[in-house]
Amino acid sequence: MSGFLRDLRCAFRLLAKSPAFTAVAVLTLAIGIAANTAIFSAVYPILFAPLPYRHANRILMIWDIFQGERSDITFHTFREVSARSYSFEAVGVLEPWRPTMSGLSQPALGASRAHILAMMLGQGMLLTILGSLIGLAGAAFVTRAMAALLFGVSRFDPITYFGVIGLLALVSAAACWAPAWRATKIDPNVALRYE
Numbered sequence: 001m002s003g004f005l006r007d008l009r010c011a012f013r014l015l016a017k018s019p020a021f022t023a024v025a026v027l028t029l030a031i032g033i034a035a036n037t038a039i040f041s042a043v044y045p046i047l048f049a050p051l052p053y054r055h056a057n058r059i060l061m062i063w064d065i066f067q068g069e070r071s072d073i074t075f076h077t078f079r080e081v082s083a084r085s086y087s088f089e090a091v092g093v094l095e096p097w098r099p100t101m102s103g104l105s106q107p108a109l110g111a112s113r114a115h116i117l118a119m120m121l122g123q124g125m126l127l128t129i130l131g132s133l134i135g136l137a138g139a140a141f142v143t144r145a146m147a148a149l150l151f152g153v154s155r156f157d158p159i160t161y162f163g164v165i166g167l168l169a170l171v172s173a174a175a176c177w178a179p180a181w182r183a184t185k186i187d188p189n190v191a192l193r194y195e
Helices: 002-017 019-048 075-084 113-145 158-184 188-193
Strands: 064-066 069-071
Touching: 002 019, 019 113, 019 158, 113 158
Parallel strands: none
Antiparallel strands: 064 069
């Protein structure tokens, strides 16, 4: 424990000696935490939060079968089910609406799973590449100021730079792939119905 406290004091002394590096480090942490918080606050209600209904796992849909195929029920069937059924707490009606939503940044509802994965991974990796370029420029500037603190590594060590960029690219690809894969499992008609 005493070694940890000694290391912590040494780290704070080094940070106090180089305020420019400290400012960049704190700013980087702040931006990273803010970006993660923003992304999680957008992703959680879409992918992980339960539906805003009591006993959402008990919601079901009723269909008619016409000539061996599933079809929408008529208003008469709805009226009969709601009047005579004691098994359902509530019965509602929805009107099917199947628009074709497409644009430059949005695939059509019939997009393939591979297209959705490629689009989401491409957008995420574009941000990773832009962030890596900005990070490279910042690292080149900061290492000039802290060259005296580097032991056994040159200011422009390509293994270190590209190793860190590679690790960040892998983490970013995994962070983009997980929600993209989950998005391919969602039926667009069901998602539109709950909007």
